[in-house]
Amino acid sequence: MASGLSFSSKSRLVNLTLTQRSRRAIILMLVSTLLTGVCGLRLAQLQIIQGQYNRQRAEQNRIALIPIPSDRGNILDRNGKLLAANRLSRSVYLRPREQSKEEWKQTAERLSPILKIPAGEILDKLQQAGYRSAMPVRISRNLALNAFITLAENASHFPGLEIRGESSRYYPNGKIAAHVLGYLSEATEADMKAHPDYPLGMLVGQMGIERLADRKLQGTWGGQLVEVDATGREVNDLGLKPPISGESVILTLDLDLQKTAERALGNRRGAVVVLDVKTGAILALASSPTFDPNLFTRRISKADWERLQTQENPFLNRALQGYPPGSTFKVVTAMAGMQSGKFSPNSALMTYAAINLGGHLFHEHGNSGYGVLGFRDALAFSSNTFFYQVGLSTGPEAIAQWSHQLGIGTTDLGLSGGSHGIVPTPAEKEKLFKEPWYGGDTVSMSIGQGLVQATPLELAVTYAAIANGGWRVKPHLLRSQTNEADTRPKKIGVNPAALSVIRDGLTAVVQEGTARRLNDGSIPLTAGKTGTAEVLGQRDNSLFAGFGPVAKPQIALAVVVENGGYGAEAAVPIAHEIYKTYFKKTSKR
Template identity: 75%
Template sequence: MATGLSFVTKSRFINAPLTQRSHRAIGLMGMTFLLIGSCGLRLAQLQLIEGPTHRERAEQNRVVLMPMPADRGNILDRSGALLAANRLARSIYLRPCEQSKASWVESAKRLAPILKIPAEEILEKLKQAGFRSALPVRISRDLSLNAFITLAEQATHFPGLEIRGEASRYYPNGNLAAHVLGYISEATEKDLKAHPDYSMGMLVGQMGIERLANSKLQGVWGGQLIEVDATGRQLNSLGLKPPISGQAIRLTLDSDLQKTAEKALANRRGAVAVLDVKTGAVLALASGPTFDPNLFTRRITKQEWQQLQSQENPFLNRALQGYPPGSTFKVVTAIAGIQSGKFSPDSTLMTYAAINLGGHLFHEHGQSQGVIGFRDALAFSSNTFFYQVGLAAGPEAIAQWGQKFGIGDLINVRLSGGSHGMIPTPAQKEKLFKEPWYGGDTVSMSIGQGLVQTTPLELAAIYAAIANGGWRVQPHLLADESQTASTRPKKMGINPGTLAVIRQGLKAVVAEGTARQLSDGSIPPTAGKTGTAEVLGQKDNALFAGFAPFNNPKIAVAVVVENGGFGAESAVPIAHQIYKTYFKTAKARR
């Protein structure tokens, strides 16, 4: 019995610890299975679900595309002469993975004075690419000869430095047509975000045709696939994708006329526009002061930038800038008056030394001409004649015809750096300026002053329509846009009798009036109108607009010289030079 009791007691003492161990074992086994299950699930996720992504990422880490720049397309004038081209230049590339970050800090300090680039800028480009990147980063374009010799001598001191020959943009005529051509620069961070297909260091247009036609000019960059190891060193070449050069762009510009316009303007503040009166093709578009786009094919020095900025807004395309047109606008008032039915082409009016309107005197241009018609009113630029025509026709009619001619947003060559003119109605004035319309506004509008503004390009288009029989042309710069639906001239509905008297008046301006310089016998008979527009607190702007030859018009010309004084003094001589060049080259072509 004692033995039995002893057995039972022993059994109890033995079973108790076994039960506790079992619970602990089960817990440990559960935790083990849980961990193993979690790892399995994670493994399944990595291999089955995210496997393709990781494989692609690993492949990208192993295979690198080395970009190869494409040659930018040439820009040509209407005859095929080069306006923008490419030439061989040397560029500096750095391969970030070849040095440590600390080593690059020292290398950048040594490179900075040679390349004339701040060390911080070099390091920033390396940082953007990543210091372990195997891809070379372009640091400098158009390397100078002195810098090339220095680096060639010290090449062993700069691991990862490479000098490559590649195409560089080149403008063979310097600043010729700079506002039309524009310039290029490396794609900004904003450009890269907007165009994921762009490679770092890609050159893109920033203004003018370079920007407008960038998608055609830039071509398609190629590249070389290379295999790299974990440190970024090149192991093998896996293939080559050749770059595709950009397309050539032909413009409507005539280089001879463009050169003449810019030489005659002489970098003064102002602009010249020359149009084909039948097609609207822009033959010349000059703006002053100007700039040399070659500056932007490389790094601009501080001195060069300061010199550029010392000019008054050299990037403003004044050919697309609104100016008060002065008396050159009287043709619009004349057409509005006759087309309104208030006047006929044969109507006459008494002119005065001044007219009184609401207690304000509005003076004549010079002395009263007595009783005259539209032809003589244009020939002698009578203000009081057009005051009366404008008041009778009304500001809405003048604004309507101004807009029909293209003043506002109808004339658009899609270039940056300018805007368009304006010719507000009374309702628009109240909306824009919170002021009522006064009779004096109509009087000022009638002679191209006050709120009226036209760009030189719009002014040329107005005179082109008068020259071609009343068809509004659409100015354009790309040759392949001529004679297309978007640029086809639009009939304006001007009566032939109205146009005839306007044309006779403009012919008389040249034969008898303020543009007599054009009748020196050096060119065929032409027609046009001078203008002098008041500028508050400054010398008047000088203007001229016209067309040639009179009997069979081919071109229309508009000239504005800021603070040039009388139109006959500053603007007409520029038009004269343009006509001489046009007729000389036209004769040579025959």
């Protein structure tokens, strides 16, 4: 028998080998066909289905827009006087792609002492833009003259640095109305996320009107269209997209009244609000201490910031913060008492040196009682025991209700950092403080102490309602809002006889009571109420709220001086200065 494989065995082996090779070939052909198909499909997708989209992206990569800031709109007072404007300044820009990351570290160290900006801050802005970006990045605004000269003389040492002329914000009156106007700063990371259309370096309003009317004021940035190559280098100028300036905003403020209010406050902590009793237009809104918004038109220095911190919270708008209103609140208790039906405008009560409530004595305004008083004289002499009795009989719920009707706890300007007053009911006290309501709470509430708080703005609104015949005005700062549907006064439905007796009492305060200084003949007869609010461990706060002239009320005002003592001591003289300025202006019309 022959050894090895037979012919038939060899034939089968050859066939098996051929079959395996065929399978491999078929598999390779299938894989090749599949890959070719995938590539074809992808090519079809890119060129046919997504062709327009990809052409747009390629165009966007080829064309770059170098941002050009728009001029911000002016802010004017009611008479057209400038409160915020623009002026020419110089800004420093860096083009990230002109140097490597390591080179920029050295350049930043050299620029830091010239621009008075930490090197790390410069590098952070470059990092944010990207070191291969062709877009210039603004790193400094309002370049000082000495820094400009230094950079100009050493331009060759700073490749990629460019100095541009552009407008910057300017507040011609310095600190005047700073809390109303606010200030500008570069958009934060949160701002950029909220507004993806903002270009890098966008300036946005911070607090005040600058923030409230930011969209209207900011305008639309323009840009220089340039063609760039694959490395980001400019190869062709394609034209200019001009910026669109922002719109001007006219406020209800009267610059002269605002200046008077701030000058009268001086450096004392406190606030002043003046408003039109018919429309609610705010004529002055001052808060002290304050700040100069011009500081923020450039990078604020460490020294400037430290000086600001030596003051007691200069950014707090005290005109929109709650204070114990003291005796200025007695008009609310009087209104609630008469509107409740438990007292009439002719009601009279015996007053005492003190009243005993649960073994605790609540004392009169003076050393002894005033005898029998009606509402008119109780306001004129500011009798505490009279209003204790009215409050206890009327009840805290009714007092809270009428405080809200008159504007306390419900008035809002829409400015950041503001708050409402509070006049809690027993149920609200238990919810807020987890404590029951006591009779002493009602007694304290009746004279504007204890848990009661009202903002100076709310006090002005309350006294405006008394002056104008029972209409709660909606305070506002934009002149365009005056007499619009959402700012029209609302009738609060008060008894005319109750209003009349309260107005008589407030007039008596000026004629024969604690605000007699206002009755010196230099101004028409006005009406109002002083307040002295206790502050634990400190001197009392001084308050005054009123309106004038009595014959035909035009303005209402509220003044608070922290730790100023008696209302007649600090607040009334400020009100006097405001009245003098206002009536002097109106006499010339």
